[in-house]
Amino acid sequence: MKTPLPKVNEIEKKWYVVDATGKVLGRLATQIAMRLRGKHRPDFTPHLDTGDFIIVINAEKIRLTGRKLDQKMYHKHSGYIGGLKSMNARQMLETKPEEVIRLAVRRMLPKNKLARHQLKKLKIYRGAEHPHKAQMPEPLEISA
Numbered sequence: 001m002k003t004p005l006p007k008v009n010e011i012e013k014k015w016y017v018v019d020a021t022g023k024v025l026g027r028l029a030t031q032i033a034m035r036l037r038g039k040h041r042p043d044f045t046p047h048l049d050t051g052d053f054i055i056v057i058n059a060e061k062i063r064l065t066g067r068k069l070d071q072k073m074y075h076k077h078s079g080y081i082g083g084l085k086s087m088n089a090r091q092m093l094e095t096k097p098e099e100v101i102r103l104a105v106r107r108m109l110p111k112n113k114l115a116r117h118q119l120k121k122l123k124i125y126r127g128a129e130h131p132h133k134a135q136m137p138e139p140l141e142i143s144a
């Protein structure tokens with residue numbers, strides 16, 4: 001007996017809204033990464049995109065535990081000599097809070113083309129408003 005595989009065009013993708021107010025960054029990112037991959041579904045297939053769309057609102061109100069605000073560093077390099085730029089989590093949350101969540105989720109996904117495709121289904125917004133009302137997203141409660 002063969003295991004039934006879902007067809008790509010038959011996979012029903014849902015839209016969810018997650019409110020990040022007061023949520024811990026790592027715990028939130030693991031749940032989002034699991035939903036983006038589709039591991040919560042009974043028809044999960046590792047080589048297919050069976051995940052859902054996730055909208056994160058209030059990204060600026062995310063929480064980090066311990067002394068991570070001052071000790072966690074984000075690095076990027078321009079490719080030129082001396083082009084390393086570093087920023088701690090406090091500065092990053094003030095300037096680009098969406099990027100903090102996006103990087104946490106991206107680093108939890110596998111490093112391949114499928115994960116890059118799945119990451120495009122993650123929509124992050126600084127405030128409480130988002131332009132995806134037409135998709136009728138359901139609220140997704142993630143425990144703190």
